[in-house]
Amino acid sequence: MYLAKAFAAQRRGEPLTAWQVQRRALRPRDVLIEIDFCGVCHSDLHQARGEWGRQLFPMVPGHEIVGHVQRVGPAVSRRQVGDRVGVGCFVDSCRRCASCLEGLEPYCEQGMTATYNSLERDGLTRSYGGYATAIVVDEAYTVAIPEALPSDAAAPLLCAGITVYSPLRHWRAGPGTRVAVLGLGGLGHVAVKIARALGAEVSVLSHSARKEQDAFRLGAHAFHCATDFATQTHLRGAFDLILHTVSSRVDLDALAGLLRRDGTLVMLGISPEPQGIRAFSLISQRRSLAGSTMGGIAQTQEMLDFCAQHGICCDIERIRMQDINEAFERLQGGDVRYRFVIDMASLRA
Ligand SMILES: [Zn+2]
Ligand SMILES: [Zn+2]
Numbered sequence: 149m150y151l152a153k154a155f156a157a158q159r160r161g162e163p164l165t166a167w168q169v170q171r172r173a174l175r176p177r178d179v180l181i182e183i184d185f186c187g188v189c190h191s192d193l194h195q196a197r198g199e200w201g202r203q204l205f206p207m208v209p210g211h212e213i214v215g216h217v218q219r220v221g222p223a224v225s226r227r228q229v230g231d232r233v234g235v236g237c238f239v240d241s242c243r244r245c246a247s248c249l250e251g252l253e254p255y256c257e258q259g260m261t262a263t264y265n266s267l268e269r270d271g272l273t274r275s276y277g278g279y280a281t282a283i284v285v286d287e288a289y290t291v292a293i294p295e296a297l298p299s300d301a302a303a304p305l306l307c308a309g310i311t312v313y314s315p316l317r318h319w320r321a322g323p324g325t326r327v328a329v330l331g332l333g334g335l336g337h338v339a340v341k342i343a344r345a346l347g348a349e350v351s352v353l354s355h356s357a358r359k360e361q362d363a364f365r366l367g368a369h370a371f372h373c374a375t376d377f378a379t380q381t382h383l384r385g386a387f388d389l390i391l392h393t394v395s396s397r398v399d400l401d402a403l404a405g406l407l408r409r410d411g412t413l414v415m416l417g418i419s420p421e422p423q424g425i426r427a428f429s430l431i432s433q434r435r436s437l438a439g440s441t442m443g444g445i446a447q448t449q450e451m452l453d454f455c456a457q458h459g460i461c462c463d464i465e466r467i468r469m470q471d472i473n474e475a476f477e478r479l480q481g482g483d484v485r486y487r488f489v490i491d492m493a494s495l496r497a
């Protein structure tokens with residue numbers, strides 16, 4: 149066992165406070181990672197506040213982890229002490245189902261083991277996330293951080309980055325495709341950078357005119373400010389692919405209307421209430437409504453290498469671990485450009 153300093157929500161809805169988390173003794177293929185930085189994802193806030201149904205407390209959130217390997221188990225072959233590694237949204241899966249065998253671990257038929265707020269494969273032990281000084285993970289569920297990427301600004305790529313990279317690749321965004329990103333937040337800002345680097349023509353759809361300058365700075369070719377897409381007649385049929393990255397309610401019929409024939413609207417953001425769409429909005433132009441979660445380990449590595457090659461990382465604001473509750477408040481209010489990243493040195497001090 150290894151004791152790490154951490155911040156945890158002790159009960160649903162309570163602020164995060166200092167805690168100690170026990171990490172398991174190293175198994176043969178485990179690595180002990182000293183965490184340097186951890187991004188603050190919107191889902192950390194939802195889960196710490198108990199907004200997503202059945203949840204496990206105490207909870208240590210955090211699934212955008214970058215650190216250094218500090219110790220390795222005897223059978224570890226791919227990682228060495230001192231390596232800079234990342235851990236994203238999941239730390240295990242069944243490893244036998246069709247999805248796992250295809251490298252699509254987040255779609256594991258037995259359910260993936262989430263990095264926190266989840267049960268390990270034994271069905272008993274809980275997982276605790278990266279708001280901590282250290283974590284123990286099987287090396288197969290770690291990725292290498294390319295040298296060109298800074299640790300702090302790379303951390304959010306482990307969730308936000310792969311969540312947008314995966315659908316952009318699956319629906320083949322590239323030269324000649326017109327991609328719209330709905331919402332310029334944690335996911336949206338990196339979606340713009342990646343879609344642009346893939347060679348697509350990129351538009352940002354936002355309800356906030358204040359985001360226009362940023363959209364262009366991040367690489368967008370066009371910016372459309374709208375709260376009601378039904379009135380945007382000039383945009384009808386304008387896009388091949390729309391990435392929906394917002395958690396607020398949006399008129400999906402109007403949004404689908406912006407797709408050309410055979411276009412796809414991909415849901416990435418999660419609205420708290422159920423949402424509907426009229427069949428006709430899809431049928432009329434053979435459009436698709438789809439959903440997507442993050443990519444698997446192999447694709448996460450591919451995404452990091454792609455980002456290193458194209459000089460892409462996230463726009464971040466560094467915070468101290470002790471300031472996490474204030475950061476949650478600001479995140480809730482949309483007051484961050486575009487991701488908080490916790491400097492774990494603050495927790496070690
Ligand atoms: Zn996340
Ligand atoms: Zn599986």
